[in-house]
Amino acid sequence: MSEVLAAQEIDLCYGSSRVVRGANIALRRGEIAAVSGPSGSGKSSLLYCLAGVLPVSSGEVRFEGRTLGGLSDAELSALRRDRFGFVFQYGELLPELTVEENTALPLRLAGQRKAQALAAAGEVLGRLGLRELRERRPSQVSGGQGQRVAVARALVHRPAVVFADEPTGSLDSVNAQAVLQEFLTLARSQGAAVVLVTHDADVAAQADTRYTMVDGVLTPQGRPAP
Numbered sequence: 001m002s003e004v005l006a007a008q009e010i011d012l013c014y015g016s017s018r019v020v021r022g023a024n025i026a027l028r029r030g031e032i033a034a035v036s037g038p039s040g041s042g043k044s045s046l047l048y049c050l051a052g053v054l055p056v057s058s059g060e061v062r063f064e065g066r067t068l069g070g071l072s073d074a075e076l077s078a079l080r081r082d083r084f085g086f087v088f089q090y091g092e093l094l095p096e097l098t099v100e101e102n103t104a105l106p107l108r109l110a111g112q113r114k115a116q117a118l119a120a121a122g123e124v125l126g127r128l129g130l131r132e133l134r135e136r137r138p139s140q141v142s143g144g145q146g147q148r149v150a151v152a153r154a155l156v157h158r159p160a161v162v163f164a165d166e167p168t169g170s171l172d173s174v175n176a177q178a179v180l181q182e183f184l185t186l187a188r189s190q191g192a193a194v195v196l197v198t199h200d201a202d203v204a205a206q207a208d209t210r211y212t213m214v215d216g217v218l219t220p221q222g223r224p225a226p
């Protein structure tokens with residue numbers, strides 16, 4: 001079984017509104033899939049289902065062969081904490097922690113000792129050219145730097161899958177391209193699969209596989225030309 005994450009015929013309903021409709025998607029290790037589509041089409045909802053944040057209304061999501069719907073809340077929380085990474089539009093860094101402490105957070109939550117966690121954070125920050133900023137607070141770095149810190153935090157624990165919801169949507173296009181490139185390069189080098197939600201066609205073109213979502217229906221677009 002080579003797929004790390006696979007969804008089969010998943011639906012998500014909010015009350016009587018069916019916002020994800022029979023979606024199928026599968027990712028192998030190190031594969032990057034982009035999901036594009038208009039606002040309100042269900043992209044974030046799909047991501048929440050794939051990440052086990054919201055239970056599907058029907059169908060199933062499997063991670064490494066295990067059905068998410070069959071896991072207890074504690075097992076799901078542990079899975080999200082240890083095996084998944086997340087990047088959001090505004091980075092969502094904790095303002096009272098330093099750049100280094102923010103980055104180390106997934107390791108600390110997983111019970112790693114502080115010195116070891118901070119050392120691993122320093123290493124990944126270095127790979128993103130941020131080592132000098134490690135003692136600063138999020139309010140003392142630029143938007144692009146903050147988003148790189150969010151990328152570092154999403155990858156520090158070497159997750160199997162990273163879920164990125166408009167990860168560069170708050171940046172200007174030059175910064176966005178640079179941060180995205182660094183994110184995808186690092187994710188690929190770690191063998192992480194990435195589900196990348198974006199409205200930006202240039203961003204989607206960097207992925208290995210592309211999907212569009214319209215009115216809750218996910219459609220594969222094939223692979224971009226080499």
Ligand SMILES: Nc1ncnc2c1ncn2[C@@H]1O[C@H](COP(=O)(O)OP(=O)(O)OP(=O)(O)O)[C@@H](O)[C@H]1O
Nearest residue numbers: 014017019037038039040041042043044045046199
């Ligand atoms: N908690 C909720 N309860 C009810 N409806 C919701 C809820 N969250 C989202 N929706 C609705 O579900 C639909 C899909 O929303 P979703 O956020 O997944 O879309 P999206 O494609 O990610 O949009 P955007 O690009 O604007 O972020 C929308 O019509 C939205 O209003």
